Amino acid sequence: MTAWTEHLARLGANLADAALHFSAPASEARAADEATIAVPLLHLGVIRSVGPDSAEFLHNLVSNDVKKLAADAAEWNSFNSPKGRMIASFLMWAEAEGHAMALSADILPAFLKKFSMYVLRSKVKLSDASATLALVGVAGPETAAALQAAGIELPAADMRQTVNAAGVRCIRLDPQTHVLAVPAESAPAVYDALLAKGAVKAGTAAWQLRMIRAGLPLITAPTQEEFVAQMLNYELIGGVNFHKGCYPGQEIVARTQYLGKLKKRMYRVALPAGAAASPGMDVYAPDFGEQSAGKLVNTAPTADGGSEALAVIQCSSAETGNLHLGAPDGPALALLPLPYALG
Template identity: 50%
Template sequence: MTIWNTLLDGTSLRVEGNRIVSDDASADVANVRKGAVMVPLVHLKGIEAQGEEVTDFLHNLFSNDVKKLSADSAQWTSFNSPKGRMLASMLLWHADGGYRLALAADVHEGILKKLRMFVLRAKVALKDGTEDRVLLGVSSDVLAECLAKANLPVPAAPMKCGQRNGVSVIRLDAKRVVIDAPTGAMADIWSQLQAQSVAPAGTAAWNWLDVQNGIPLVTEATQDDFVAQMLNYELIGGVSFKKGCYPGQEIVARTQYLGKLKKRMYHLQGPGNTDAKVGDELFAPAFEDQAIGKLVTVAPAPNGGVEALAVLQIQAAEEGQIFLGSPAGTKLRLAALPYSLDVAQGQ
């Protein structure tokens, strides 16, 4: 994107495909701990949904309750296969009388095509949201003050959003927001944030923050692999068990109420020599040569090594013997998530 090439000129960052790459990714991630950062979210792409029947349309396709989403709120949601496997994880919010979605860039084109196949005669229009808009992530310990001084809306709480002059600010958690803005407005937003000592950072820094917050992103390497609960999606508010049918709903509900879940998403850490990427398989002694899971999100750790979100067999996690790539691969250790996995089925 030309806008990001221009704004990153003179920094140690550059655009490479669907990533913002740093010359020193570990140092880039370490900067997140030192102060405020802003990350061009080129690993995500948007979809705009408009029309008289758009609420019902999205409600009937996604895992969350779109009808109950208030105008100042956002929600995690998913689009699933008929077998209940997640084809995309998405952030959804109101905008311009309709909705916007943010999802992984490498599944964006395919998901947009699939969604359009459901439109038929419905009064719904779906548009590629990257044509004239861009997404920027901001993380700060003094988030509200930072946004206010940059003349941006300040959402009051996580999963709330504010809008002004065509710009949406969606608060993910205590320290992070996603800014959805017209491309022409981003240079001014960037400048205003820089004036508040918000430093540019790469995609690895945002991935690391996702890992710390236990927020998964379904990408091409993990598409159609997991039901929502395996990715802890019901724990972060991405599934409604009280709404009507949607693709895969029967499988997701059965997994919840019959208590047959054998895999969960965990936070893993690896030593400095770990070579890991999204989609790499995991192994455990009790399962011999059978893979027990897969890496979902991977980021360099601030002090070296790697951190990751991974879906794996609950039994293997309880035994604590987890190896990357093969039964003789690098041993990984479990780390804490910000929410409890000890949740009764059916709740």
């Protein structure tokens, strides 16, 4: 354990499971509904790209425009296979000497190894910064007050960032949702300050529920190379630039955008209590019979004992509303609204 995780354990965090939690799932989901939560984002890791060629190197590999990423900005981004299937999704931000990418920790080692194969003669160094940089998610109606009281300057707009004198970086996803990137040695003090100002400690599932309701997907090991960017609504959340030039999978992503109607989209769904749900599980619908009509992307329990998920589903199947999990006669799924229009 690190000093950061030891501190969380002293605060009552259960670190034995894959997802960190402080209390029962329903209790943490209720906090995500009603309170301002402070979540150690241990399910994410950070890769740093440092060097004079960082912007150009990354720009040639990912779906968004890195060359035009401002020093005070962040963006959603992805790395795709030659067939246009997403290998990793990540939040990217600019740093003084390069860039950082926050992605699912379960895919980070293999992704870093694969990404490093492209460095060649580029003046750039890639490294796993997860041990030196702690990520904390803060979300809820009193987020701004908690951050300011903890000495953290607020970004002026969505997908903008600030860095204070102590090196604490604050990235605003929306007015009530921020991600902090904190030097690991400072993480316990910053977290305690947030709790002292009224934020409620919560675990991974509470943050995932917030991300599901925001329509922000995260690629994890079970869903790697399953989806083209638009299936995950990535162009709708600003994760794809269609004018930046070539990158792996670019031709497929562009063709999906400009030729024909998109057959699959990502939807938000509700699952009933007792329905076991996990990323990669199949969704079924009558118009596809015994064949899968989609897959779950991310899932999280809700306060009522059920769960919510982001799911990539055939548009024709979603339009009927007759959706089932795991089998054609499995638990019924109910469509829920997303905060943006699917178009």
